[in-house]
Amino acid sequence: MQFLGRVGTLLLGLSLVLAMCLPVGAVEPIKIGVLGPMSFTQGEGHWNGASMAADEINGAGGVKVAGVMRPIKLIKVDTNEFLSIPDATNAVEMAVSRYNVDFLVGGFRTEAVQVMQDIAMDAKKIFIGCGAAHPELCTRVTKDYDRYKYWFRLTPINSSYLGKVDFILLGTAAAIMKKTLGIKKIKVAVVAEKAAWADPIVNISQKLLPAKMGMEVVGVWRPSPVAKDCTAELAAIQRSGAHIVFTTFSSSVGLTFAKQMGELKVPAVAVGINVESQKSGFWEATGGKGNYVETINTYARVAITPKTIPFYDKYVKLFKQAPNYTAGTYDALYILKEAVEKAGSVNSDKVLPFLEKTDYIDTAGRVVFDKSHDVTWGPGYVTAIGTQWQDGEIKCVWPYHWEKVFYEGTVPFKLPPWVVGYWKNKK
Amino acid sequence: MILDIIIDGLIKGSVYALLAIGFSLVLGVARIINIAHTALYMTAAYLIFVGTKLMGLPAPLAMVASIVLTVILGLLIYNFFIKPIQEHEAAVLIATIAVAMMIQEVFLMIFGGHYLGVNPLIDGYATILGVKVTYQHLLALGLALVVLVATRMFLQKTRLGLAIRSTAQDREVANLMGMNVTRVAMGTMAVSVGMAAITGAIVVPLVTVEPTMWMHPLIMMLAIVVLGGLGSIEGSFVGAFILGFAESLVVFLVPMGSFLKDSVALSIMILVLLIRPEGLFGVSFEEER
Numbered sequence: 087m088q089f090l091g092r093v094g095t096l097l098l099g100l101s102l103v104l105a106m107c108l109p110v111g112a113v114e115p116i117k118i119g120v121l122g123p124m125s126f127t128q129g130e131g132h133w134n135g136a137s138m139a140a141d142e143i144n145g146a147g148g149v150k151v152a153g154v155m156r157p158i159k160l161i162k163v164d165t166n167e168f169l170s171i172p173d174a175t176n177a178v179e180m181a182v183s184r185y186n187v188d189f190l191v192g193g194f195r196t197e198a199v200q201v202m203q204d205i206a207m208d209a210k211k212i213f214i215g216c217g218a219a220h221p222e223l224c225t226r227v228t229k230d231y232d233r234y235k236y237w238f239r240l241t242p243i244n245s246s247y248l249g250k251v252d253f254i255l256l257g258t259a260a261a262i263m264k265k266t267l268g269i270k271k272i273k274v275a276v277v278a279e280k281a282a283w284a285d286p287i288v289n290i291s292q293k294l295l296p297a298k299m300g301m302e303v304v305g306v307w308r309p310s311p312v313a314k315d316c317t318a319e320l321a322a323i324q325r326s327g328a329h330i331v332f333t334t335f336s337s338s339v340g341l342t343f344a345k346q347m348g349e350l351k352v353p354a355v356a357v358g359i360n361v362e363s364q365k366s367g368f369w370e371a372t373g374g375k376g377n378y379v380e381t382i383n384t385y386a387r388v389a390i391t392p393k394t395i396p397f398y399d400k401y402v403k404l405f406k407q408a409p410n411y412t413a414g415t416y417d418a419l420y421i422l423k424e425a426v427e428k429a430g431s432v433n434s435d436k437v438l439p440f441l442e443k444t445d446y447i448d449t450a451g452r453v454v455f456d457k458s459h460d461v462t463w464g465p466g467y468v469t470a471i472g473t474q475w476q477d478g479e480i481k482c483v484w485p486y487h488w489e490k491v492f493y494e495g496t497v498p499f500k501l502p503p504w505v506v507g508y509w510k511n512k513k
Numbered sequence: 514m515i516l517d518i519i520i521d522g523l524i525k526g527s528v529y530a531l532l533a534i535g536f537s538l539v540l541g542v543a544r545i546i547n548i549a550h551t552a553l554y555m556t557a558a559y560l561i562f563v564g565t566k567l568m569g570l571p572a573p574l575a576m577v578a579s580i581v582l583t584v585i586l587g588l589l590i591y592n593f594f595i596k597p598i599q600e601h602e603a604a605v606l607i608a609t610i611a612v613a614m615m616i617q618e619v620f621l622m623i624f625g626g627h628y629l630g631v632n633p634l635i636d637g638y639a640t641i642l643g644v645k646v647t648y649q650h651l652l653a654l655g656l657a658l659v660v661l662v663a664t665r666m667f668l669q670k671t672r673l674g675l676a677i678r679s680t681a682q683d684r685e686v687a688n689l690m691g692m693n694v695t696r697v698a699m700g701t702m703a704v705s706v707g708m709a710a711i712t713g714a715i716v717v718p719l720v721t722v723e724p725t726m727w728m729h730p731l732i733m734m735l736a737i738v739v740l741g742g743l744g745s746i747e748g749s750f751v752g753a754f755i756l757g758f759a760e761s762l763v764v765f766l767v768p769m770g771s772f773l774k775d776s777v778a779l780s781i782m783i784l785v786l787l788i789r790p791e792g793l794f795g796v797s798f799e800e801e802r
Contacts, residue, residue: 126626168626280772307764310772314720314729315525318764319771321517321644341628341721350638350645362628370566371630371721 115159116149116432118422119181120415121174121192121202124164127365128217128412132192134405135216135413136160139420149423152430158419161185167198174198175205182209188432189214191418196220196283207233212434212441214422215239216414220283221246224458236434238441238459240421241414241450242384243470247463249287251382252358255472255484256332257299259357259380262499263329267509272301275323275354277343278334279311287334287359304328311337316346324352329509333358333381341371348375353508355501356380366407369478376475378502383473384411384450386482388495390471395495397449408480417448465489476500516642518761524650526757527657528716532730533737533749534664535708541681541744543698545595546606550709551727551734552613553590557583557713558722559620562629572634580710587706591699599698613727621724633718653715660711661750667704668746677701681744732775736782742795751793755781 118140122132140158148155163181165174174195181187182205190206193199194217203223206213213236215223221244226234242248260272276291278284288306295301304326307319316339323331331354335343340362347356360381362368368376385408387398397416401409409416425440426432446453451468453461461468469491472484476497483499485491536550557579564575594612598604633649640646668674680687680697688694720726737756741748759781760774767773785793 123626125621130625305768307768308770308772310775312725312729313772314726317524317646317650318517318521318761319768321521322514322765322768324645325514325517338628338721338723341630345630345721346647349633349647349649352645367627367629371628373630373632373718 113148113154113156115157116151116189116426117159117161117185117187118419119161119163119178119185119187119190119192121163121165121178121181121190122194122217122412123166123168124162125166126168127367127410128194129164129192130405131410131412132194132216132415133160133162134401135409135416136191136419138401138404139416139418143419143423150427151432158423161187163190163192165193165198165202167193167195171195171198171201175201178202178205182206182211187211189422191216191415191422192412193217194412196223199223203234203237207236210236210434212236212238212422212437214415214418216241216418217412219243219245219248221460224460227459228457235438235459238455240418240448240453240461242411243463243468244460245283245286248359248382248470249290250463251470251472251484252287252332252334253290253294253299254488255357255380255382256295256330258472258484258486258488259330259355259499260299260301263355263501263509266501267506269329269509272330273304273326273328274301275304275326275328275331276306276334277319277323277331278306278308279313279337279339280308281311281336283336284308284334291332301330309339309343311335311339313339314342316343317350319343320346320350320352323354324350328354329505330354331356331358333360335359336361338362341368341376344368344376344379345372346375348372348377348379351504353505355505358382363475364410364473364480366480369475374478377477378475378500380472380474380483380499383471383480383482384414385409386471386473386480386495388471388482388493390451390469390493391447391449393447393449394493414448414450417446417450417453420448421446421453465491471496472499474499514765516644518758518765520641520644520646521761521764522754522758524646524654524757525760526754527654527661528712529730529733529737529757530750530753531657531660531708531712531715532734533741533753534661534746535705535712536734537738537741537744537746537749538664538677538681538708539698539701539705540738541746542677542684542701543599543680543694544602544684545599545698545702546602546609547595547702547705548606548609548731549590549613549616550609550705551731552616553583553587553706554709554713554730555620555722555724555727556586556616557710558631558717558720558726559624561714561717562631562722565631566629572632576714580707580714583710583713584703584707587709588699588703591702595702596695613731617724617727624724626724629722631717631722647719649718653719656711656715660708664704664708664746673697673700677704729775733778736779740782740785740792742792745792745794748792748794 120136122129144157148157163177167174190213196218199218340360357380363379363381428440429436474483482496560579564570635648638647676697737752741752756778759778763774764771
């Protein structure tokens with residue numbers, strides 16, 4: 087009997103231990119695959135944004151799915167898409183089949199994201215894109231809804247809208263130059279890296295600037311996306327007498343160009359798209375020569391929504407750098423949380439209708455997905471912003487009372503002093 | 514525009530010449546096709562970044578330290594990866610590709626794919642005949658010319674230089690004359706890597722420091738060496754300036770096609786090879802031993 091008593095006590099103890107462990111083990115986490123080139127700034131943005139949101143959500147108890155609070159578990163998926171698209175394919179395959187993720191967020195290069203998109207769609211996994219801008223990614227949804235309905239783009243706005251903002255920034259800078267320097271006709275040098283996504287901007291520039299915007303295109307330069315030296319282009323641009331250099335850069339050439347343009351004090355303003363200048367490290371990498379470069383951007387320390395500044399400050403505090411647009415994974419997780427809680431399930435087909443009805447104020451604006459599952463652009467929605475480097479800080483300079491849109495903290499666009507001096511002396 | 518082309522071409526050519534001559538030297542003397550040559554140039558650039566930006570050392574001190582450390586690394590690579598297979602040129606070629614990739618991956622692992630920069634030694638620019646040139650570019654041009662002259666003097670006036678030249682002319686005869694060709698090869702390797710490191714030190718403020726920065730100079734350097742004649746130092750010097758000027762010409766004459774500057778430079782190389790297969794200053798294949 088004594089022996090049986092001891093066995094009984096042991097069994098009771100064991101069952102108590104199991105009972106203590108079971109509730110934790112029984113709640114299955116929601117697995118979210120974060121896709122990005124993790125050795126590069128863009129991938130760091132993906133991961134930082136997602137991990138910040140996951141920590142916050144888990145800290146608040148998790149995601150409520152059919153009455154059960156489930157934590158989020160992030161799976162870091164290094165796509166290495168800058169160096170190898172096959173690597174990206176393998177990484178997503180692994181996330182879907184081996185780690186059996188419930189959702190996917192991230193991606194950067196359009197060519198790689200298209201492949202990742204196909205894999206995710208085949209596996210019927212909801213994939214919120216936070217990096218690639220090509221419209222085709224969303225056009226696929228309208229063309230073949232049944233196959234591509236699980237795809238959504240949150241950030242950045244698509245390249246057609248980016249183009250619109252691009253020309254608005256150019257027009258604004260031209261108006262300021264005309265007013266400040268009394269220039270009658272603005273001369274523009276179009277400089278775009280030789281890449282497929284930049285071709286439409288170059289073509290439209292050549293037609294639109296003289297015909298609709300009253301500007302003269304003095305030349306078009308197409309350096310390689312990875313050009314290590316742009317001094318020849320800059321010498322030619324200066325000879326052309328351009329007042330504005332309209333840039334379209336997404337690669338390292340943007341850094342080289344801005345650095346050398348500042349070093350040579352070319353008497354022109356750089357306006358347009360320069361992805362490198364969106365990064366905190368731009369100032370250090372150009373040795374401060376990138377001062378006054380303006381670019382389209384997603385984040386700056388301005389109140390786009392009440393969430394922007396707290397997000398921005400916390401991000402800078404945690405990661406010692408400003409968020410770039412791939413950090414939109416932060417909002418992607420909150421949007422997913424909202425849809426999952428409404429659906430009461432992590433099943434893609436159940437979450438999908440709620441995701442389609444998203445109307446959510448995130449850190450970059452009001453997110454409403456259109457029929458192609460693309461984020462809506464325009465006043466009252468996500469607008470994107472224009473930022474300019476001003477003495478070591480990224481400042482938001484647009485929208486500056488555009489279509490009645492003004493974000494608290496936005497400052498006026500500044501002309502570089504050497505540009506002002508040069509053109510005033512020319513008169 | 515002509516002045517722009519001349520000045521820009523001179524600067525580009527001088528930097529290419531520094532890289533190509535170092536590569537040519539070790540190819541001519543030891544028949545080592547060291548693909549890791551520009552990866553060592555990148556190593557020097559990263560070391561200067563570490564010295565100046567992370568450790569706060571004065572730029573000249575960081576430059577000297579980076580050159581010394583890169584030469585030591587180059588000699589280690591020679592001893593462990595090249596020397597054991599030196600007689601097999603194809604194996605050396607493949608081994609040095611692997612070494613270059615290893616160096617790239619190490620930097621990618623340590624620094625990530627971030628684009629980094631180093632401040633110029635002298636800030637500002639000069640206007641020469643209406644053409645703006647940064648002082649750093651002028652310094653690069655000046656230093657490149659000094660290094661090229663110094664290399665020439667070293668090869669012509671020193672005992673090691675004499676040994677290098679004789680080994681380059683005929684390795685077997687040099688060996689029979691009592692020269693330790695392995696030691697000469699090692700000395701040449703040190704000089705060659707030193708030149709790559711000096712180039713890295715000179716141009717680091719002009720370029721973006723990142724883990725793939727060695728690839729473009731490698732392509733240009735190989736094109737120059739083939740254009741000038743394999744292993745010919747004079748050929749590399751002339752070839753470097755030809756391709757430097759070709760690049761500048763493309764940007765100024767065909768701005769829409771400025772991305773083609775590398776392709777045009779490489780096309781010139783192919784064209785010269787079609788007319789003169791041994792390159793501008795090379796020994797014709799039939800005459801080769």
